[in-house]
Each structure stands twice: as structure tokens, then as C-alpha cells.
Amino acid sequence: MSKLLRYSLALAALLISAPTWAQQECTLKLGVVPQFEQRKLLQIWQPITDRLEASFSCRVELVGAENIPDFESKFAEGVYDLAYMNPYHAVVAHKTQGYLPVLRSGSKALQGVLVVMKDSGIQSVAELDGKSLAFPSPNALGASLLMRAELQQLHQVSVQPQYVKTHPSVYLYVAKGLVSAGGGVQRTLDEQPDELKSVLKVIYTTQKVPAHPLVIHPRVDQALADRVVQQLLEIAAESPELFEAIPMKDPVRTSLQDYDPVAELHLERFAD
Known part of the structure; x- marks a missing residue:
């Protein structure tokens, strides 16, 4: 076998295996505002992350937070790739790290x-x-x-x-x-x-204000972010009870503009 042929075969094998390797190395860190104690949060989110992981070869790691201030510190530092947070947090997270809201409840508001x-x-x-x-x-x-x-x-x-x-x-x-x-x-x-x-x-x-969104950090590749959102919508359609437990009943796509009313309240005057 000639050197050129061996090189061509090796290059072809590398190109074929590259997507699989990339998928295996893919890890998304998920943060959840600690409304409940950690055991309950795990019970709520684990079935969703398991289904999400099964839909494509990307690990979803639930990163815990001891309390809400700890959660705030983590998203301010950009620890999370995905995060479920309250609308005010979403406004702050966009300002500090560029997080963008992508999913929220389509039938519930926050009051x-x-x-x-x-x-x-x-x-x-x-x-x-x-x-x-x-x-x-x-x-x-x-x-x-x-x-x-x-x-x-x-x-x-x-x-x-x-x-x-x-x-x-x-x-x-x-x-x-x-x-x-x-x-x-x-x-x-x-x-x-x-x-x-x-x-x-x-x-x-x-x-009333728009409900808690799921946000995505801008470092997540757009194609991957779109795929995550689509898979979550499909999971919600198949098993709505999983998202009602979050709670994110009847999830729909959302955007930063949906949270403009929250930004306009200038709640930073009352924040710590």
C-alpha cells in the first residue's frame, strides 16, 4: 500500500470518527434555581436530563447550588451552560453573561x-x-x-x-x-x-410577569442550542407531567423581549 493511500485512509477514518468523538466529549452544565431542596430538584430534573441525553450523545450535568445567592454567583460567573431561573435573574444573567431565554411556560405567569x-x-x-x-x-x-x-x-x-x-x-x-x-x-x-x-x-x-425561563449561555453552539430546545419541546409533548413538575406547564419558545416588562421595573433598586 502506498504512503499516499495509507494517508488518505487514515484521514478518512479521522473524519468519520470526528463527529462521534465530539458528541462523546459534549457536556452541558445545567443550573436550577433552588426553589426546593436538592433531593426534590434531582427528582424533578433527572428524568428530563436522562431523556435529553438519550436523544443525542451529550451529557447533561446538573450542577447544584446551596441556596439562591450561591446560584446567583454561579450564573454571574457563567458556570452554567443551561439554567432555569426567575425572570429577574434572566434579565441580570443577560447583562452579565449574555444568557438568552429560550423556553418558558405558555400558560402560567409569575405572581x-x-x-x-x-x-x-x-x-x-x-x-x-x-x-x-x-x-x-x-x-x-x-x-x-x-x-x-x-x-x-x-x-x-x-x-x-x-x-x-x-x-x-x-x-x-x-x-x-x-x-x-x-x-x-x-x-x-x-x-x-x-x-x-x-x-x-x-x-x-x-x-403578573412572564414565568421562569430556561436560559442558554452564548458559548453554546447555536445548532446545539436549537437542538436542545427542540428536544425539550418534544419531551414536553410526550410527557407533559415532567415539565409541570418544574414547573413549566405547556412550554413554548421565548426570547429576551418577552422579559422587557421585567427589565422596565428596574428591580435592581430592591435587589441585593
């Missing part, structure tokens, strides 16, 4: 709720001026940012925030009388045990 104990006697937000209120974190959109912004800007109510890390903790703080009220969202309130919900009541709701 904050303010809860008090049923027997507290509190009927309006005006009664909370100067009081201590619980919030999951400074930058939780519906539960904290929108709520604090509307209390101050629309109702001239100033409060003393206590950040208790999670939505369930907010409801427990209120139920135990540790704070006068607490900010959450209707979905997480609905998920609480009946005995907890039975002692709480909602006295205020915020305006």
Missing part, C-alpha cells in the same frame, strides 16, 4: 402572594408598615422583589425584611408568629401541607 396568619387580625398591607416580614431571599422575584417594590412604591409601606432561604420557611415563620407576614408565590403556597395552609390567608397579590 407574588403576601400571607398572614388567619387569626392575626391583619386585613390590609397598610397595617404592615414598619413590621418584620419574611422573604425567601432578596432576589426571589415574585416572593420578594416584586412584593417589596409594590409595597413601597404603590402603598408607601416600608417593612423590615427577614430572609429565610426558602418558600416553605417563609410560610412556617408566618404560621409560628415569628413575623407579621411573608412573601411567596401561589404555586409554592399550594404545595404546602394542609395543616399549614389552613392557618394562613393571602391579603395581597402582585402584578
Whole structure:
């Protein structure tokens, strides 16, 4: 066999094997805002990432975050290739790293709720001026940012925030009388045990904004990003219950423009 023929055969073999090698080396790091404890997040996302990995030879690694501030630090540093985050985070992540929203719920919006104990006697937000209120974190959109912004800007109510890390903790703080009220969202309130919900009541709701999006870092190749989105839509069509658990009911494609109303609120004035 001539040297030229051997070289040609070797080059052909390299070209044939290159796509397979590239796929095997492909890893996408997925971040999820820690609305729930890590075990529950894994239960929700693992079936989706398994299906996504099975659709093309690319590993999807779920990168955990201890809490919301840790999650914020990671996306600010560009750790995640894909991330599920609240709308305010999406606006910030675009400014800091160029992340772009690609998927969101097509049938659900985000709205904050303010809860008090049923027997507290509190009927309006005006009664909370100067009081201590619980919030999951400074930058939780519906539960904290929108709520604090509307209390101050629309109702001239100033409060003393206590950040208790999670939505369930907010409801427990209120139920135990540790704070006068607490900010959450209707979905997480609905998920609480009946005995907890039975002692709480909602006295205020915020305006609605587009739901949490899945965002993609600009370093992800456009063709791969498009394929990920298409595969996720197909998975959602086949197994809608998987996406309802996220929650991202009836997912649709989205864009940065859908979150312009959030950017226009200038919530950075209330962020930490």
C-alpha cells in the first residue's frame, strides 16, 4: 500500500470518527434555581436530563447550588451552560453573561402572594408598615422583589425584611408568629401541607410577569442550542407531567423581549 493511500485512509477514518468523538466529549452544565431542596430538584430534573441525553450523545450535568445567592454567583460567573431561573435573574444573567431565554411556560405567569396568619387580625398591607416580614431571599422575584417594590412604591409601606432561604420557611415563620407576614408565590403556597395552609390567608397579590425561563449561555453552539430546545419541546409533548413538575406547564419558545416588562421595573433598586 502506498504512503499516499495509507494517508488518505487514515484521514478518512479521522473524519468519520470526528463527529462521534465530539458528541462523546459534549457536556452541558445545567443550573436550577433552588426553589426546593436538592433531593426534590434531582427528582424533578433527572428524568428530563436522562431523556435529553438519550436523544443525542451529550451529557447533561446538573450542577447544584446551596441556596439562591450561591446560584446567583454561579450564573454571574457563567458556570452554567443551561439554567432555569426567575425572570429577574434572566434579565441580570443577560447583562452579565449574555444568557438568552429560550423556553418558558405558555400558560402560567409569575405572581407574588403576601400571607398572614388567619387569626392575626391583619386585613390590609397598610397595617404592615414598619413590621418584620419574611422573604425567601432578596432576589426571589415574585416572593420578594416584586412584593417589596409594590409595597413601597404603590402603598408607601416600608417593612423590615427577614430572609429565610426558602418558600416553605417563609410560610412556617408566618404560621409560628415569628413575623407579621411573608412573601411567596401561589404555586409554592399550594404545595404546602394542609395543616399549614389552613392557618394562613393571602391579603395581597402582585402584578403578573412572564414565568421562569430556561436560559442558554452564548458559548453554546447555536445548532446545539436549537437542538436542545427542540428536544425539550418534544419531551414536553410526550410527557407533559415532567415539565409541570418544574414547573413549566405547556412550554413554548421565548426570547429576551418577552422579559422587557421585567427589565422596565428596574428591580435592581430592591435587589441585593
